[in-house]
Amino acid sequence: MPIKGINVDSCNLCGECINECPMGNFNKPNGKIIFDNSRRCILCGHCIAICPENAIIYDDMKDSALDFEEKDDYQSYNAIYKLLRSKRSIRQYKSQKVPKNMIEKVIECIRYAPVGMNKRTLKCLVISHETKINDLIDSIIDTIESEEEREEYKKKRKENIDPFFYNAPHIFILHSNNDWDSKNAVIAITYAMLGAETLGLGSCWIGGVQIFLNENKEIAKNLFSIDDEIFGIMILGYPTVKYYRAPPRPPMETEFISEPPV
Ligand SMILES: Cc1cc2nc3c(=O)[nH]c(=O)nc-3n(C[C@H](O)[C@H](O)[C@H](O)COP(=O)(O)O)c2cc1C
Ligand code: SF4
Ligand code: SF4
Numbered sequence: 528m529p530i531k532g533i534n535v536d537s538c539n540l541c542g543e544c545i546n547e548c549p550m551g552n553f554n555k556p557n558g559k560i561i562f563d564n565s566r567r568c569i570l571c572g573h574c575i576a577i578c579p580e581n582a583i584i585y586d587d588m589k590d591s592a593l594d595f596e597e598k599d600d601y602q603s604y605n606a607i608y609k610l611l612r613s614k615r616s617i618r619q620y621k622s623q624k625v626p627k628n629m630i631e632k633v634i635e636c637i638r639y640a641p642v643g644m645n646k647r648t649l650k651c652l653v654i655s656h657e658t659k660i661n662d663l664i665d666s667i668i669d670t671i672e673s674e675e676e677r678e679e680y681k682k683k684r685k686e687n688i689d690p691f692f693y694n695a696p697h698i699f700i701l702h703s704n705n706d707w708d709s710k711n712a713v714i715a716i717t718y719a720m721l722g723a724e725t726l727g728l729g730s731c732w733i734g735g736v737q738i739f740l741n742e743n744k745e746i747a748k749n750l751f752s753i754d755d756e757i758f759g760i761m762i763l764g765y766p767t768v769k770y771y772r773a774p775p776r777p778p779m780e781t782e783f784i785s786e787p788p789v
Contacts, residue, residue, distance in 0.1 A: 529570055529586040532562045537582040544574045544583065569645040612773040614721060617729025618693045620764035624655060625697060629726055633763065636722030637701075640715040648705040649712060649758070652751055654698040659750065663698070664691055666746045667739060691736050695762035698733075700747070704755040712758030719761060729766035736760055
């Protein structure tokens with residue numbers, strides 16, 4: 528278990544860890560703060576985050592804590608609002624591939640997304656190989672039941688049109704055998720898409736293929752050895768489009784039970 532205990536020399540007995548831990552793993556029996564390692568820890572790291580003295584002792588998590596000196600920068604409502612409004616689903620891509628270090632930055636965004644009970648079971652497959660992407664497209668088309676539809680797609684393929692992934696050079700597939708990941712993957716992909724936007728990359732959720740691959744499991748199994756559930760598919764690449772404004776959206780239907788103060 529990564530949380531090992533408390534550095535009693537640094538601990539100022541403030542009790543923040545007791546109030547914060549969602550699993551009730553800290554207590555103060557005899558005037559000293561105790562970490563009870565017999566209880567369940569979901570590794571959420573909230574004790575590490577909240578301790579003012581950095582007194583929580585933990586095992587190597589292959590990551591380090593991020594200090595908040597410049598917190599104000601990324602918490603600006605205006606900056607986030609602009610990002611949320613300006614991010615579009617991109618359906619026109621350059622053929623140019625995204626360098627690995629940028630793909631890794633997008634994966635980092637997934638890594639820090641919230642996860643139910645902090646159970647980090649989602650796996651991510653990134654397909655950047657043209658032949659593999661073509662194999663996937665062709666396998667999907669070959670599996671479509673309606674002959675008429677199949678022929679229509681084949682015609683598009685001859686015109687070099689990618690009818691599912693919009694010729695994006697990268698496909699992310701999030702998969703696992705944990706049902707909760709159906710929710711977690713939605714958030715993970717949202718984080719990835721927002722992160723991608725800040726890097727000048729375009730992305731789009733490809734829900735139709737996700738449903739199709741889950742209904743026809745042999746495709747992902749044969750091509751990528753994925754035999755669990757696919758919870759999200761996202762494409763990524765450099766957009767060929769430029770937007771000049773964010774479109775308007777209808778008002779959010781909201782009901783207040785008791786009006787908040789003005
Ligand atoms: C789908 C989902 C369901 C969650 N349900 C609960 C919940 O019922 N109770 C709770 O305390 N936290 C819940 N959480 C919060 C997670 O436990 C939390 O995101 C995770 O421990 C990581 O901590 P962080 O969000 O501070 O990074 C949920 C998170 C997600 C994404
Ligand atoms: S990591 Fe989370 S669950 Fe574990 S002890 Fe710290 S606050 Fe509690
Ligand atoms: S939050 Fe840190 S300083 Fe405060 S009681 Fe817990 S371990 Fe001690």
